[in-house]
Amino acid sequence: MKPMKVALLGCGVVGSQVVRLLREQAADIVARVGAPLELAGVAVRDPGRRRDTSVDPGLLTTDAEALVTAPDVDIVVELIGGTDPAGRLVLRALHGGRSVVTANKALLAREGAALHRAAHAAGVDLCYEASVAGAIPLLRPLRESLAGDRVTRVLGIVNGTTNYVLDRMDSTGASFDDALAEAQALGYAESDPTADVEGHDAAAKAAILAQLAFHSRVTAADVHREGITGITPADIANARAMGYVIKLLAICSRGDRHGVGVRVHPAMIPRSHPLAGVREAYNAVFVEARSAGNLMFYGAGAGGAPTASAVLGDLVAAARNRLAGVSGPPESVYAALPVHPMGETVTRSYIALEVLDKSGVLARVCEVFAAHDVSIQTVRQEGRGDDAQLILVTHQAEDAALGATVRALERLDVVRAVASVMRVEAEDAA
Numbered sequence: 036m037k038p039m040k041v042a043l044l045g046c047g048v049v050g051s052q053v054v055r056l057l058r059e060q061a062a063d064i065v066a067r068v069g070a071p072l073e074l075a076g077v078a079v080r081d082p083g084r085r086r087d088t089s090v091d092p093g094l095l096t097t098d099a100e101a102l103v104t105a106p107d108v109d110i111v112v113e114l115i116g117g118t119d120p121a122g123r124l125v126l127r128a129l130h131g132g133r134s135v136v137t138a139n140k141a142l143l144a145r146e147g148a149a150l151h152r153a154a155h156a157a158g159v160d161l162c163y164e165a166s167v168a169g170a171i172p173l174l175r176p177l178r179e180s181l182a183g184d185r186v187t188r189v190l191g192i193v194n195g196t197t198n199y200v201l202d203r204m205d206s207t208g209a210s211f212d213d214a215l216a217e218a219q220a221l222g223y224a225e226s227d228p229t230a231d232v233e234g235h236d237a238a239a240k241a242a243i244l245a246q247l248a249f250h251s252r253v254t255a256a257d258v259h260r261e262g263i264t265g266i267t268p269a270d271i272a273n274a275r276a277m278g279y280v281i282k283l284l285a286i287c288s289r290g291d292r293h294g295v296g297v298r299v300h301p302a303m304i305p306r307s308h309p310l311a312g313v314r315e316a317y318n319a320v321f322v323e324a325r326s327a328g329n330l331m332f333y334g335a336g337a338g339g340a341p342t343a344s345a346v347l348g349d350l351v352a353a354a355r356n357r358l359a360g361v362s363g364p365p366e367s368v369y370a371a372l373p374v375h376p377m378g379e380t381v382t383r384s385y386i387a388l389e390v391l392d393k394s395g396v397l398a399r400v401c402e403v404f405a406a407h408d409v410s411i412q413t414v415r416q417e418g419r420g421d422d423a424q425l426i427l428v429t430h431q432a433e434d435a436a437l438g439a440t441v442r443a444l445e446r447l448d449v450v451r452a453v454a455s456v457m458r459v460e461a462e463d464a465a
């Protein structure tokens with residue numbers, strides 16, 4: 036049996052686990068593929084570095100360019116991350132007729148169109164199940180199992196690091212910095228964790244999900260993005276007091292109007308909602324489709340071994356296709372739907388105001404809401420004197436109107452400060 040040769044680019048948290056799984060599951064993989072998967076080489080930055088798993092030193096190279104174009108290589112697995120040199124290497128591999136497996140959402144959400152074009156032109160596979168929600172099979176269900184349905188919404192937690200941080204702040208009172216350091220030590224964070232905490236990673240994943248769900252081009256630049264760096268222990272405590280928990284959500288929706296909305300931001304969700312029970316670095320995604328109804332996908336969203344599991348699944352699929360002389364379905368973006376600006380999105384909001392403690396303040400605040408056509412669902416006063424706070428939750432309103440309301444409140448003489456503003460989501464399924 037002629038082996039299928041695999042070039043691995045990057046041997047960090049995920050790459051080292053791919054090496055281990057290829058070794059430990061070699062016998063099963065031969066049986067499942069019909070040929071052994073054999074490493075042709077492993078491109079690294081520092082061959083002398085200690086790794087989580089042993090790699091034959093004879094396979095290590097610092098010349099990734101040469102490895103992706105080596106004549107005997109069938110499949111390239113890109114686990115370097117970032118857009119450069121990863122993008123250049125992936126394109127070279129595809130142009131050279133190699134199939135590519137990658138976990139690189141940043142690259143796909145920015146340059147996916149060019150990569151798909153190159154894969155299609157060469158008649159090879161471009162697989163990226165590991166790029167969204169780690170081990171959870173989510174992209175293949177969207178691309179294949181739901182290909183006959185009309186997906187209307189994809190909503191969930193798609194970043195393990197931020198979920199870990201928010202969960203630790205909520206459940207143990209840990210500080211933001213300590214919780215983030217733990218998530219980094221556990222191998223969940225991106226090499227620059229700004230990508231996680233500022234929502235870039237989740238936004239890239241939301242773009243990939245929206246594109247697959249709605250058969251329409253969506254890039255990272257189309258996604259409204261807010262991270263979790265502004266969330267304070269007071270926000271977490273206020274959420275808890277109202278029966279909510281704060282999660283970083285990715286929400287991709289296709290309304291009855293023409294177009295889609297794609298956004299990533301922290302939101303308060305009811306503690307009774309299934310997403311509230313998603314702890315640590317786990318991810319969970321709800322997919323709503325016209326005929327299928329509501330589907331929930333849950334599992335390990337980050338970490339070396341879980342992510343490597345998804346990479347291996349893609350490797351097996353790409354190897355099978357190569358042996359059969361076929362490739363998987365091409366990119367599907369025929370719907371060409373516009374992406375709505377965030378201002379048109381209808382949401383509810385939680386707003387905490389530091390106010391003067393005197394009569395007539397509530398009436399003045401309510402006037403501002405009424406002037407912007409934003410109706411208030413609940414209002415609560417906390418504290419007295421200099422600590423007086425008004426906590427309001429609105430009914431549904433356009434995001435632009437909520438923004439204008441907040442700006443007007445900031446100018447109001449009876450408001451000392453707008454302490455916190457956060458959207459409230461997922462109350463329908465609680």
Ligand SMILES: NC(=O)C1=CN([C@@H]2O[C@H](COP(=O)(O)OP(=O)(O)OC[C@H]3O[C@@H](n4cnc5c(N)ncnc54)[C@H](O)[C@@H]3O)[C@@H](O)[C@H]2O)C=CC1
Pocket residue numbers: 044045046047048049050078079080081097099113114115116117120138139140141165166167169222223224225226336337338339342
């Ligand atoms: N860690 C996780 O939980 C998950 C990671 N991913 C994605 O998987 C990819 C890899 O992530 P990790 O393994 O966590 O990162 P990592 O930082 O642990 O590993 C990347 C490795 O690539 C190496 N590298 C950088 N430039 C290189 C070059 N030019 N040639 C050869 N090697 C080079 C680095 O030295 C490092 O060892 C990224 O795209 C990431 O977004 C996806 C899902 C989950």
Ligand SMILES: N[C@@H](CC=O)C(=O)O
Pocket residue numbers: 166167168169193194195196197223224225231236336337338
């Ligand atoms: N940094 C990412 C890794 C997986 O995609 C995350 O925390 O989810």
Ligand code: NA
Pocket residue numbers: 164165166167168169170171172173174345
């Ligand atoms: Na996945």
